[in-house]
Amino acid sequence: MLLLACGVSLFTAFIMVISATVRMETTVRDFTEGNVAHETRLMAQQVKGAYDELENDAFVISRTPPIEGIIRSKKNSGIDPLEGSTAKQWNSRLETIFSSIMEERPNYTQIRYIGVADGGRELVRVNRTEEGIERVPLASLQQKDQEHYFQRARTLKRDEAYFSEVNYNREFGQVQGHLLPTIRVVVPVFDMHDSLYGMIIINADYGKILKGYFEQLNVGRDVVIANEAGDYMRRFADGSVSKFYFHDAENYSFPKFLSRPDDSIKEEWVSTNSEALAYSVRLPIKRGLDDSHNVITIRVPQKDLAASVRKTLFEGLLLSGILVILVIGVTVYWTTKMTMPLSNMTRTIDAAMRGGTELILPIEQKDEVGKLAIAFQQLIDSRIEHDALFSAIIDNVVDAIISIDPYGNVLSYNRASETLFGYTADEVISKNVKLLMPQEIADAHDGFLSTYRETNEKHIIGKTRELKARRKDGTFFPMELSVSRVDLSGGSYVFTGIVRDITERKQVAVMQNEFVSTVNHELRTPLTSIRASLGILQRRIAGNVDEKSEHLVNISLQGCERLSQLVNDILDLEKIAAGKMDFHAEVCDIGKLTEEVVERHQSLAEIHNIHFDLHVGPKEHYCRVDPSRFNQALVNLLSNAAKFSPVDGSVKIDLATCGADSVVISVTDEGPGVPEAFRKKIFQRFAQADGSATRAKGGSGLGLNITKSIIEAFDGTIDFESEEGEGATFIITLPICAGPEQQEKILCKMA
Amino acid sequence: MQDGLNRILYVEDDAIISELAIMAMEDFGDFTVHHCSSGPEALEAVAGFGPELIVLDVMMPGMDGLETLRCLRELPESENIPAIFMSARAQTHERESYLATGACGVIAKPFDPIALPDMLREFWAEAKGAEPDAIAFRKLSAK
Numbered sequence A: 001m002l003l004l005a006c007g008v009s010l011f012t013a014f015i016m017v018i019s020a021t022v023r024m025e026t027t028v029r030d031f032t033e034g035n036v037a038h039e040t041r042l043m044a045q046q047v048k049g050a051y052d053e054l055e056n057d058a059f060v061i062s063r064t065p066p067i068e069g070i071i072r073s074k075k076n077s078g079i080d081p082l083e084g085s086t087a088k089q090w091n092s093r094l095e096t097i098f099s100s101i102m103e104e105r106p107n108y109t110q111i112r113y114i115g116v117a118d119g120g121r122e123l124v125r126v127n128r129t130e131e132g133i134e135r136v137p138l139a140s141l142q143q144k145d146q147e148h149y150f151q152r153a154r155t156l157k158r159d160e161a162y163f164s165e166v167n168y169n170r171e172f173g174q175v176q177g178h179l180l181p182t183i184r185v186v187v188p189v190f191d192m193h194d195s196l197y198g199m200i201i202i203n204a205d206y207g208k209i210l211k212g213y214f215e216q217l218n219v220g221r222d223v224v225i226a227n228e229a230g231d232y233m234r235r236f237a238d239g240s241v242s243k244f245y246f247h248d249a250e251n252y253s254f255p256k257f258l259s260r261p262d263d264s265i266k267e268e269w270v271s272t273n274s275e276a277l278a279y280s281v282r283l284p285i286k287r288g289l290d291d292s293h294n295v296i297t298i299r300v301p302q303k304d305l306a307a308s309v310r311k312t313l314f315e316g317l318l319l320s321g322i323l324v325i326l327v328i329g330v331t332v333y334w335t336t337k338m339t340m341p342l343s344n345m346t347r348t349i350d351a352a353m354r355g356g357t358e359l360i361l362p363i364e365q366k367d368e369v370g371k372l373a374i375a376f377q378q379l380i381d382s383r384i385e386h387d388a389l390f391s392a393i394i395d396n397v398v399d400a401i402i403s404i405d406p407y408g409n410v411l412s413y414n415r416a417s418e419t420l421f422g423y424t425a426d427e428v429i430s431k432n433v434k435l436l437m438p439q440e441i442a443d444a445h446d447g448f449l450s451t452y453r454e455t456n457e458k459h460i461i462g463k464t465r466e467l468k469a470r471r472k473d474g475t476f477f478p479m480e481l482s483v484s485r486v487d488l489s490g491g492s493y494v495f496t497g498i499v500r501d502i503t504e505r506k507q508v509a510v511m512q513n514e515f516v517s518t519v520n521h522e523l524r525t526p527l528t529s530i531r532a533s534l535g536i537l538q539r540r541i542a543g544n545v546d547e548k549s550e551h552l553v554n555i556s557l558q559g560c561e562r563l564s565q566l567v568n569d570i571l572d573l574e575k576i577a578a579g580k581m582d583f584h585a586e587v588c589d590i591g592k593l594t595e596e597v598v599e600r601h602q603s604l605a606e607i608h609n610i611h612f613d614l615h616v617g618p619k620e621h622y623c624r625v626d627p628s629r630f631n632q633a634l635v636n637l638l639s640n641a642a643k644f645s646p647v648d649g650s651v652k653i654d655l656a657t658c659g660a661d662s663v664v665i666s667v668t669d670e671g672p673g674v675p676e677a678f679r680k681k682i683f684q685r686f687a688q689a690d691g692s693a694t695r696a697k698g699g700s701g702l703g704l705n706i707t708k709s710i711i712e713a714f715d716g717t718i719d720f721e722s723e724e725g726e727g728a729t730f731i732i733t734l735p736i737c738a739g740p741e742q743q744e745k746i747l748c749k750m751a
Numbered sequence B: 001m002q003d004g005l006n007r008i009l010y011v012e013d014d015a016i017i018s019e020l021a022i023m024a025m026e027d028f029g030d031f032t033v034h035h036c037s038s039g040p041e042a043l044e045a046v047a048g049f050g051p052e053l054i055v056l057d058v059m060m061p062g063m064d065g066l067e068t069l070r071c072l073r074e075l076p077e078s079e080n081i082p083a084i085f086m087s088a089r090a091q092t093h094e095r096e097s098y099l100a101t102g103a104c105g106v107i108a109k110p111f112d113p114i115a116l117p118d119m120l121r122e123f124w125a126e127a128k129g130a131e132p133d134a135i136a137f138r139k140l141s142a143k
Helices: A002-062 A065-075 A087-104 A148-153 A206-216 A302-355 A368-396 A415-421 A439-455 A503-541 A547-577 A590-600 A602-608 A627-644 A676-681 A703-713 A740-750 B015-029 B039-049 B065-074 B092-099 B116-130 B133-142
Strands: A108-115 A122-128 A133-135 A181-190 A196-205 A222-227 A232-235 A268-272 A276-287 A290-301 A400-404 A410-413 A464-470 A476-487 A493-501 A586-589 A611-615 A622-625 A650-658 A662-668 A717-722 A728-735 B007-011 B032-036 B053-057 B083-087 B105-108
Touching (some): A002 A196, A002 A222, A002 A276, A002 A290, A065 A087, A065 A108, A065 A122, A087 A108, A196 A206, A276 A302, A302 A368, A415 A493, A476 A503, A503 B015, A586 A590, A590 A611, A590 A627, A590 A662, A627 A662, A627 A703, A627 A728, B007 B039, B032 B039, B039 B065, B053 B065, B083 B092, B083 B116, B092 B105, B105 B116
Parallel strands (some): B053 B083
Antiparallel strands (some): A108 A122, A276 A290, A476 A493, A650 A662, A662 A728
């Protein structure tokens, strides 16, 4: 369970990381690219700042008082007409200004004031040398009208500035001294007549400017700043800075990745290959008369990009990993805390169930587990109590109760079973129940069980059977076995068998049979003698003795009749009670049968001086009865009716149908009726209405009971209607069945 | 006699009953009765006596009535003589089982001695009239 939870957590985390990785890679790539673009733009702005600064400084200088002061004094033969300073004084003041600016701007290498007259002679010049800032003396000033920048700057208007190309500084028309890539800004100076008087020129070490910016950059960035001409300077990813490459230098080569797009107006572009990503920003430079531009490119190797992606991913993974581990840890901790007592409980319960050890649950615990334990303990206690009660009952039952599974293995075996079979419970439980059977039954038993499992065909289930059982010592005893199926939850079932030792009952039954048989014979033999003797005597003395003697013989004969009838009835009762009364049921026309019975027993009517009034009708009604038993039942009713009828009375026998499926035979007499108090027990054994009147009629009191048993054996019913003093009607209702002809038809149809 | 039934072989172990039955048969039926008190005795006597009807008690010690009749049927002298059982056990089904052995009638004990001769005559007449088919049929249907 826990493992599963951990697995699921890990799996989820894994999936999340993978999907995040995929998304993050693009995001990070975009982000890095954006970053590079930003850095490039920033760089471009800084480079532009350098140009602005140069221009700005030049304009500021051009507006300082010494500029005009020099013009005024020069035009007024060396003396400023406005405030009297000499040209030399003005020059000195301008030198001071130049020097202080140079102090401020370490990249500046020269600041000059050049006049257009006299071949472009320098008026004031301050240099930066290795020793410091140098004011160049008048004698060392040069003529610059041959310089390209001078030529270009002559055309400048007021407030225009001109940036030179980057090239080496030239003195006296020659490249010399330190080879510094130099950029120059030139702003024009006009006199009071608005004609060009001169120009302010600031030289700056271009390489140094760029280096300054390169140093502010992140390590790992490969930066190239190139101008329109193709001169460039490069800072490598390791922080080292190249020299300034001039496009017209020997061995010049332009880095491949700086290839420009065809559309040169484009301000920014990216070029990517498998090695690196390069972001370029075009920085337009207004060179006064000529427009120019620089291109600033930052190049990031793909591996660095990937590294940053990887770094981000790694961080993501690490974070997810930590989270997952944390979650799993917390989960494991809590589940363990939750399930530990539960699994402890489970183990305790298991052990208790298996080993019967005492059940100790953590009922003192104050949390939910404790509550659960209490609830469980209560349940178990009530269960145990219930089970104890139940097993006490089972164990104290006289009958053996054995339950088996569908394969015949014994599941339970009560104490009575131990006594009965001689095996202890331990010897039988989980063994096959065949152990308790004689060989012939045991052989067939597996077959019965498998047939039942497959087809549900019952052999003994739900019935009570008398079978032979086998004891441990190998002896056998007759048992009565009732097997029932007990359905358990989940569709399984067991069989429960109740075994009763019927040895004694069998013996009693045998004895009883013998007794009845003996009594029957032993009673009848003398009865036969008496009956025969009396019969012969009656004939012999007829007319020869007094009436009283004859009457006595008659009474004796009647007594004999009653006695023999009683013996017959008792015999029948015994058979019915033992379920041994034979019925040979056949389909009979019940009307015809009734007719025959009544005709055959006309003597009954004669004896009692009544007559039978029979209404059967010609229609045939078929019922399934045993003719001789039906005869016995009907004769009982006829005999009763005749007995209780007044002299010359009539007994009506009617036959009618009741609905389509039953026939009713009624026997109605005109006798005294059934007394109220007797009605309830009229069909009971030895039931006779009290009163000398009825007693005098004779009879065993068994007739109606036997009649009822017989009729019920034919699936019929018997009832009566009576009002005291108004006679009684006994009603037999029998189910109609198909007659022989119809049965034949049915058979034909079936065939 | 007029109806031809005269000689009866009567097999009964109970002395009193046999005395009374013989009395009834001789006094009220004018039959010539030869009484045997057991089955074997009857088997021995039947040829010599030459009865027209055999009346047998069922419950007798040793060879019972049914067995006796079976044996009598095996003897050529008595194979076709009608036989009647007298029994204390003469309820419907027992009656049927007796008839199934080929007897032509069953008389229940206790019997009415006055009516006894007439009953014997009736059964005998019926058997004679129906013979041999009726007996053969009874034999068949019994199986």
